[in-house]
Amino acid sequence: MSDAADQQAREAAEKTLFDLGIKQRRTVLGDKYVDNQLATRKSEFSRPAQEYITRSAWEGLWSRPGLELKYRSLVVITILAIGGHKAELAAHTRGALRNGLTEENIREAMMHVTGYGGFPKGLEAFRVCEEAIEAYRAEVAAEKGEGEGSSA
Numbered sequence: 001m002s003d004a005a006d007q008q009a010r011e012a013a014e015k016t017l018f019d020l021g022i023k024q025r026r027t028v029l030g031d032k033y034v035d036n037q038l039a040t041r042k043s044e045f046s047r048p049a050q051e052y053i054t055r056s057a058w059e060g061l062w063s064r065p066g067l068e069l070k071y072r073s074l075v076v077i078t079i080l081a082i083g084g085h086k087a088e089l090a091a092h093t094r095g096a097l098r099n100g101l102t103e104e105n106i107r108e109a110m111m112h113v114t115g116y117g118g119f120p121k122g123l124e125a126f127r128v129c130e131e132a133i134e135a136y137r138a139e140v141a142a143e144k145g146e147g148e149g150s151s152a
Helices: 003-029 031-040 047-059 069-083 086-098 103-117 119-144
Strands: none
Touching: 003 031, 003 047, 003 069, 003 086, 069 086, 069 103, 069 119, 086 103, 086 119, 103 119
């Protein structure tokens, strides 16, 4: 194969992985969040990172067999909490609820973060998750046209 043919094959493979990854990303995080991420991070500088994350994490990891999405979410939110990655923890907490974790599941995961990762890190994770849960409730209520006060 020529260098040009190799490059074409690579680009086609990357496009396929991206398309599969974006579908999985939308399943977990929702169209609104993904559209916002893609729209606000489309510069020549940051676009390659978004494409790489979509291909490698969303297709390469999230699409693997062996764990249901809700368990993958459980793993991810604990890792993000321990790492102190607040924005991603908030997004993935909403995703965890979309994937079927309950508020109780998330609370208990954050209890483990607190116990194993330290009180300051755990308390911060609780704050982030609680805000994300409240935002998720509001999103669900808005989608149902119920307004404030609805529970997920």
